Amino acid sequence: MHIPFCVRKCVYCDFLSGPASDALRRDYLEALRRELACEARHYRAYEVETVFFGGGTPSILEAQELTELLAQLCSHYRIAGETEITLEANPGTLTPDKLACLRRAGINRLSIGLQSADDKELRLLGRIHTYAEFLQTYRWAREAGFDNINIDLISGLPGQTPADWRDTLEKVLRLHPEHISAYSLIVEEGTPLHRHLGEYPALPDEECDRQMYQETKRMLAVQGYERYEISNYARAGFACRHNRIYWQRGKRHTADYAGFGLGASSTVGSLRWKNTDDMARYLSLCGAGDTAALREEREALSERELMAEFMILGLRMMRGISEKEFCDTFGREPDAVYGAVLEKYEKCGLLARGGGRIFLTDAGIDVSNVVFADFLPD
Amino acid sequence: MSQTEQSRIRNFCIVAHIDHGKSTLADRIIEKTGLLTSREMQEQVLDNMELERERGITIKAQTVRTVYQAQDGQEYIFNLIDTPGHVDFNYEVSRALAACDGAILVVDAAQGIEAQTLANVYLALDHDLDVFPVINKIDLPSAQPEWVKNEIEDVIGIEAQDAPLISAKNGIGIEEVLEAIVHKIPAPKGNADNPLQALIFDSLYDSYKGVIVFCRVMEGRVARGTKIRMMATGATADVVEVGYFGAGQFIPCEELSAGMVGYLTASIKNVKDTAVGDTVTDAERPCESPLPGYKRVQSMVYCGLYPADGAKYPDLRDALEKLQLNDASLFYEPETSVALGFGFRCGFLGLLHLEIIQERLEREYNLDLVTTAPGVIYKVYKTNGEVIELTNPSNLPDPSEIDHMEEPIVNAEIMVTTEFIGSIMELCQERRGRYLGMEYVEGTRALLKYELPLNEIIYDFFDALKSRSRGYASFDYDLKDYELAELVKLDILINREEVDALSFIVHRDSAYERGRRMCEKLKEEIPRHLFEIPIQAAVGGKVIARETVKAMRKDVLAKCYGGDITRKKKLLEKQKEGKKRMRQIGNVEIPQKAFMAVLKLDNE
Numbered sequence: 001m002h003i004p005f006c007v008r009k010c011v012y013c014d015f016l017s018g019p020a021s022d023a024l025r026r027d028y029l030e031a032l033r034r035e036l037a038c039e040a041r042h043y044r045a046y047e048v049e050t051v052f053f054g055g056g057t058p059s060i061l062e063a064q065e066l067t068e069l070l071a072q073l074c075s076h077y078r079i080a081g082e083t084e085i086t087l088e089a090n091p092g093t094l095t096p097d098k099l100a101c102l103r104r105a106g107i108n109r110l111s112i113g114l115q116s117a118d119d120k121e122l123r124l125l126g127r128i129h130t131y132a133e134f135l136q137t138y139r140w141a142r143e144a145g146f147d148n149i150n151i152d153l154i155s156g157l158p159g160q161t162p163a164d165w166r167d168t169l170e171k172v173l174r175l176h177p178e179h180i181s182a183y184s185l186i187v188e189e190g191t192p193l194h195r196h197l198g199e200y201p202a203l204p205d206e207e208c209d210r211q212m213y214q215e216t217k218r219m220l221a222v223q224g225y226e227r228y229e230i231s232n233y234a235r236a237g238f239a240c241r242h243n244r245i246y247w248q249r250g251k252r253h254t255a256d257y258a259g260f261g262l263g264a265s266s267t268v269g270s271l272r273w274k275n276t277d278d279m280a281r282y283l284s285l286c287g288a289g290d291t292a293a294l295r296e297e298r299e300a301l302s303e304r305e306l307m308a309e310f311m312i313l314g315l316r317m318m319r320g321i322s323e324k325e326f327c328d329t330f331g332r333e334p335d336a337v338y339g340a341v342l343e344k345y346e347k348c349g350l351l352a353r354g355g356g357r358i359f360l361t362d363a364g365i366d367v368s369n370v371v372f373a374d375f376l377p378d
Numbered sequence: 379m380s381q382t383e384q385s386r387i388r389n390f391c392i393v394a395h396i397d398h399g400k401s402t403l404a405d406r407i408i409e410k411t412g413l414l415t416s417r418e419m420q421e422q423v424l425d426n427m428e429l430e431r432e433r434g435i436t437i438k439a440q441t442v443r444t445v446y447q448a449q450d451g452q453e454y455i456f457n458l459i460d461t462p463g464h465v466d467f468n469y470e471v472s473r474a475l476a477a478c479d480g481a482i483l484v485v486d487a488a489q490g491i492e493a494q495t496l497a498n499v500y501l502a503l504d505h506d507l508d509v510f511p512v513i514n515k516i517d518l519p520s521a522q523p524e525w526v527k528n529e530i531e532d533v534i535g536i537e538a539q540d541a542p543l544i545s546a547k548n549g550i551g552i553e554e555v556l557e558a559i560v561h562k563i564p565a566p567k568g569n570a571d572n573p574l575q576a577l578i579f580d581s582l583y584d585s586y587k588g589v590i591v592f593c594r595v596m597e598g599r600v601a602r603g604t605k606i607r608m609m610a611t612g613a614t615a616d617v618v619e620v621g622y623f624g625a626g627q628f629i630p631c632e633e634l635s636a637g638m639v640g641y642l643t644a645s646i647k648n649v650k651d652t653a654v655g656d657t658v659t660d661a662e663r664p665c666e667s668p669l670p671g672y673k674r675v676q677s678m679v680y681c682g683l684y685p686a687d688g689a690k691y692p693d694l695r696d697a698l699e700k701l702q703l704n705d706a707s708l709f710y711e712p713e714t715s716v717a718l719g720f721g722f723r724c725g726f727l728g729l730l731h732l733e734i735i736q737e738r739l740e741r742e743y744n745l746d747l748v749t750t751a752p753g754v755i756y757k758v759y760k761t762n763g764e765v766i767e768l769t770n771p772s773n774l775p776d777p778s779e780i781d782h783m784e785e786p787i788v789n790a791e792i793m794v795t796t797e798f799i800g801s802i803m804e805l806c807q808e809r810r811g812r813y814l815g816m817e818y819v820e821g822t823r824a825l826l827k828y829e830l831p832l833n834e835i836i837y838d839f840f841d842a843l844k845s846r847s848r849g850y851a852s853f854d855y856d857l858k859d860y861e862l863a864e865l866v867k868l869d870i871l872i873n874r875e876e877v878d879a880l881s882f883i884v885h886r887d888s889a890y891e892r893g894r895r896m897c898e899k900l901k902e903e904i905p906r907h908l909f910e911i912p913i914q915a916a917v918g919g920k921v922i923a924r925e926t927v928k929a930m931r932k933d934v935l936a937k938c939y940g941g942d943i944t945r946k947k948k949l950l951e952k953q954k955e956g957k958k959r960m961r962q963i964g965n966v967e968i969p970q971k972a973f974m975a976v977l978k979l980d981n982e
Contacts, residue, residue: 002941006608054941181919207930231936246940257940265941272944288818309943314939314948348908367908369933375953 001032001071002261003058004279007093011126011196012154014188015058016263028262028279029065031073035260040076042268043258050084050242057113059089063101070105079310084241085110086150091137092353095124099341100142109179109240110141111150117171118164121157124200126192130247133173138175148238150179154291155212157185157199158193158254165212166219174221178238182216184209185230210366229317230365247317249310251329270306273298303330304377307337311375315351315368320359334358383751384637385565386452389594390507391459391474393498394484395491395852399514402546403484403555404442404458410552411444411456437622441580441592441639443622448560456559457623457639459579459594461498467727467855469673470580470707472501473655476671477579477594477639480508482506482555483530487513487521487543490529493793493825493852496929499534509534510562511541512555517548533819568636570903574598574606574635574660579667581652583703587619590628591647591659594639596669600658601633606644609668614652614661615644649706675707678857679732679752679836680769682713682879683739684721686746686959686970691720697743701735708735713770717879717963718748718973723770725751729836732813748961748970751882754832757784757860771881774867776919784860786832789814791854795823798847802826809834810885829858835884868893870900871914871921875964879973890922897925905956905971906930911966 005020005028006013020028051073061069066087086109087102097307116122117131127138141149155165172180187194187203188362196245197203199266202210217227225233232240245255252269259266263277273295276282285293292333301309307330314321326334342358345351348363350371360368394400446454449501450661459473475481481502485491511530513523523543530538542558544551571661580592604617622629622640630969634640646652653675657668685694691877726732732752739745750931757780758766758774768774768783790811794802799816806813806828814827830839835855843851870880880900893915900913904927915923938946960967 124765184932184934186936205841210931230934244941246938246943259941263941265944267940267943274941274944299944309947312947313938313943350908367930369935369950369953370908370930373950373957376951376954 001052001058001257003037003053003055003061004262004263005030005060006057007090007128007191008126009062011193012185013186014191015056021156022281025061026066026355027283029061029069031283032069032261034286034289035291035294036069036072037076037259038286038289039258043077044079046253047257048073048083049080049081050245051086053085053087053107055088057090057093058087059093063098066102066107067105069109072255084109086240086242088113089137090127091134094140096140096144099140099146103145108146109148109150110146111152111179111243113152114172115152116157117168121160121164121168124158125154134177140175141341148179149177150181150240151175151177151180151290155182155216156204156209158197158203160204160212162204162208162211162215166215169216169219169302170209172181173219177233177241179234180220180225181232182220185212185336192295212364213360225305227318230368244317246287247313249329250314250325270301271298272301302377306330308375308377311338312372314359315358315372318333318359320357323356323358338375345371345374356376384568387455387566387637388480388559388563389455389457389459389478389566389637389639390480390482390559390563391461391478391502392482392484393461393495393502393509394514395486395489395493395495395498398484398486398489398492398495399546400484401483403512403514403544403552406546406549406552407458407556407559408442408444410556411446438524439592441623443624443639444968445562446556448725449557450560454560457638463885467731468501468663469675469727470654471498472505472671475502475505475507476503476655476669477577478502478507479566480510480559482559483509483511483512483534483536484546485511485526485530487526488518490522490823491533491793491819492760493791493854493885496533496793496825497791497854508563509536510558511536511538512551513538513541513560514546516543517545517550519764520730525603529819532703538678545633561798566637568595568597570597570599570635572597572636573663573665574658575602575669576600576658578608578652578654578656578658580654581649581704581706583649584643585760587643587645589643589649589652591644591646591652592623592640593634593640595634595636597636598660598664599633599635600642600660605661606642606658607664608651608653609659609664610656610672611651611653613646617644618641618878619643623952629720649703652826653706675727676897677707677709677755678728678832679726679754680723681726681752682715682718682721682750682770683710683724683736684715684718684748684750686721686748690745692746693743694722694739694747697739697745699722700743701738704740705735707731715750715772715879717877717961721748721816728766746970747958748973748974749880750879753883754786756786756865756883768883771883772868772878774883782862783865785863785865787834788832788855788857788862789827789858790828790830790835792826792828792843792851792855793819793823794847794851795824796821798851799824801846802843802851805839805842806830809839810887829865830855831861831885832857858974867919868896869916870896871912871916872900872904872963873911873966874914874967876965877915877963877968886917891918893923894916897923900972901925901927903965904968907966909965 004017006017012366042263057132082333085107087107087112090113114134115125142366220233224235227233228239245257249255256268262279263275265274274297276296323334342357352361364371392400392403410970443877444456446456448454459474459477461471468717483499513526515521516523525777527541542551575597576593576595578591578593584590600617600620602617606617607614607652617923617927619630620634620642621628628641655672658663702708707727710722713723714720736749742749756768758768760779761781793800809830811828811830817825819825843853864886865883866886868882868884868889869876897915906927908930910929911927913925914921935946957967959971
């Protein structure tokens with residue numbers, strides 16, 4: 001569920017999000033509730049396994065507003081008993097009361113955007129909080145009963161040294177979060193960071209960037225975190241179920257996901273679409289109950305495309321893809337489809353096999369795009 | 379039109395430096411002499427190829443016939459013969475001039491005389507044409523007509539005091555030009571009763587009529603049914619149609635007789651049979667000797683043209699075939715390259731001609747091309763006495779079999795304002811020029827004369843000239859002869875594999891410098907791979923320069939979640955698409971444009 005609002009946009013952010021007036025926020029939530037209601041009929045056969053409030057900064061909403069959204073969801077969709085319900089949150093948008101409310105409302109996982117434990121770096125990124133403020137939020141969350149917390153971090157920041165990064169990791173590890181997402185910074189086109197890159201301290205070179213990446217894996221492993229995806233680490237049993245659905249493609253409808261809200265993406269079987277990202281249009285279509293017209297960029301994925309996504313997304317996970325699952329899904333062995341590609345990259349040590357699975361090696365992760373591109377249909 | 383008296387025909391052309399307003403003046407003449415309403419006027423009637431209009435130059439000579447009602451009450455036939463304005467097409471220019479009896483010299487009132495103006499006007503005077511000047515662009519604030527008049531008289535030595543002062547663009551002074559054509563250009567001579575002798579000055583292939591031969595009848599007459607013979611090529615044919623040139627159309631007539639300019643068709647299938655400069659005569663009543671000046675067109679610059687997509691080879695062949703129908707100066711033969719696969723070695727009159735052909739192939743035939751470094755024809759004298767004319771560096775025999783090599787040398791004339799003489803002389807020096815002399819042209823300008831190796835000027839000499847003279851230098855050249863030179867083949871090795879398409883011939887003294895720059899350039903062009911790639915330049919197996927493309931360390935998307943998949947997939951697709959357009963040499967993928975890197979070596 002997409003909440004495209006935030007207090008202020010960070011310099012590296014290229015998501016569809018921005019500050020909004022109270023009036024717009026109210027209108028948006030009303031539209032989102034209508035979308036949930038109108039779309040429900042398409043999903044009668046489904047049981048919802050995970051819910052993710054993403055943004056933007058969904059925690060910018062009042063506890064009441066989030067509770068109402070969840071209530072709307074529960075009244076129109078079948079929710080499984082053990083549903084993972086994640087809220088993306090930023091320090092500075094939560095209070096102890098609010099956290100307690102959210103926990104009571106059923107939210108059982110928090111994903112807190114910290115990005116760095118260094119206030120200088122936080123300022124550079126245009127974050128709205130300091131490290132101390134984060135610490136406070138984190139403690140409140142624990143006190144409110146959140147026992148599944150993710151912390152988002154970004155490495156490879158302008159001017160960052162491996163020592164700086166180590167420092168952030170050490171501080172975070174002391175908190176024992178269940179999950180850590182550690183992304184290497186991508187300077188996306190269209191962001192202020194991209195436009196004014198020259199005015200920032202130099203980005204770490206590739207060698208340095210990879211060093212930080214390897215360091216992350218090593219330091220987190222010592223503390224019992226397993227890297228289960230290119231940028232994601234978790235203590236045993238705490239891998240994010242929601243995100244795994246994106247990566248683990250499989251038999252028809254086992255990995256379907258429905259996105260609600262402005263610009264949200266859905267994939268159902270071989271169909272994929274994205275909601276309009278025009279706010280005025282979104283509000284008026286939802287208001288008119290014509291949610292079918294929200295769907296844009298519709299595509300029907302071919303068998304070859306589905307296979308490619310199975311491989312590309314599956315290989316993002318460290319355990320890689322199961323040859324048997326591929327076979328069960330498409331009726332053919334991966335080798336029958338990708339024999340040449342697999343052989344080529346196994347030979348140069350970017351892919352490996354074991355236990356009926358195919359996965360990226362450490363070297364393969366660093367240049368995974370090269371490998372992935374070769375799975376795409378011609 | 380057979381009744382038209384010879385005395386009322388004027389066959390002429392316009393000579394000018396590029397941009398001095400030749401085409402615009404031609405348009406005005408056509409406009410003022412009627413036969414064409416303003417509505418029919420395209421912006422520039424003579425330049426009817428899209429490409430020409432964009433480049434502002436005339437590639438293929440074209441001709442138009444108009445009728446002028448003169449102030450003396452008589453009707454005059456004007457045959458305005460268009461000439462290409464670039465040094466690559468010198469021979470075509472000379473044949474077009476030979477079809478004329480006079481020429482209008484257009485000089486820009488602000489720019490004055492330039493090297494090309496001189497070259498063209500001397501060419502016209504060499505053909506015994508009566509030349510009269512007009513001074514164009516007099517409405518420009520920077521116009522200095524009096525100064526230009528004096529310059530014309532001093533430098534060229536023709537009377538200029540009563541030269542019409544005109545603005546072709548704004549239609550000023552055109553009437554005066556028309557009267558000057560009547561009075562200053564002589565009527566043609568020649569006797570219609572003599573045996574046929576007609577000069578071919580251009581031709582065009584038409585899929586219905588076959589080759590349309592553009593000719594000037596010097597002696598005799600030709601009509602439908604005349605059995606003609608091309609004296610140089612020996613081809614014979616029966617004339618199907620004769621006529622003259624309307625603006626943009628062919629208008630049939632009864633016959634063409636001595637003094638007239640027009641066309642003939644005879645179901646000729648190949649422009650090679652109707653070489654420019656050849657003489658058409660009556661096969662049954664031939665003239666005694668052909669007209670002087672015929673030369674077989676000789677390609678000066680060669681390069682390999684390869685389809686970017688190997689499967690398009692047949693398309694490229696068809697396209698070249700079609701272009702050659704209209705352009706006898708285009709030469710091609712199949713060749714293969716280890717790096718580039720199947721393609722053609724093509725010969726051109728010069729670098730501009732090469733660029734034009736390349737652009738037409740890409741634009742009109744929708745082909746994506748890889749062009750190898752252009753080179754000239756070297757003469758290789760082997761120890762066994764054999765002489766090879768080398769057009770492809772890959773065919774250079776083993777050094778042990780070579781006795782010596784020769785390269786083509788041109789006579790170059792460079793017109794430059796005196797302040798830039800130093801830097802231009804320096805440039806010529808760098809390009810192994812031999813200084814022949816210098817003439818001052820009134821106070822501020824000089825004509826520099828050099829002998830230069832052709833291979834030093836084919837890539838970028840013109841650009842270098844312009845940049846070192848802030849655009850003021852102009853340049854003209856023609857082939858002198860071949861001279862002994864210390865030449866070597868420079869090979870490029872990528873990841874230790876020699877890439878044949880990147881080899882080129884270079885003077886021994888420039889080999890190191892060129893090799894070094896080539897490696898640097900290729901380093902920029904070749905994307906990083908999963909492994910380190912050495913790029914080496916070598917002469918005779920000895921490496922003289924090296925660069926390294928470092929291995930790629932990181933190419934990974936940190937994030938990819940549900941909302942991102944489509945966008946991230948597009949990134950990967952782009953990456954894959956980019957790879958597809960590359961050439962695989964060993965296990966290195968080389969982008970197409972890297973093969974043209976050698977062209978950009980000197981763009982510092």
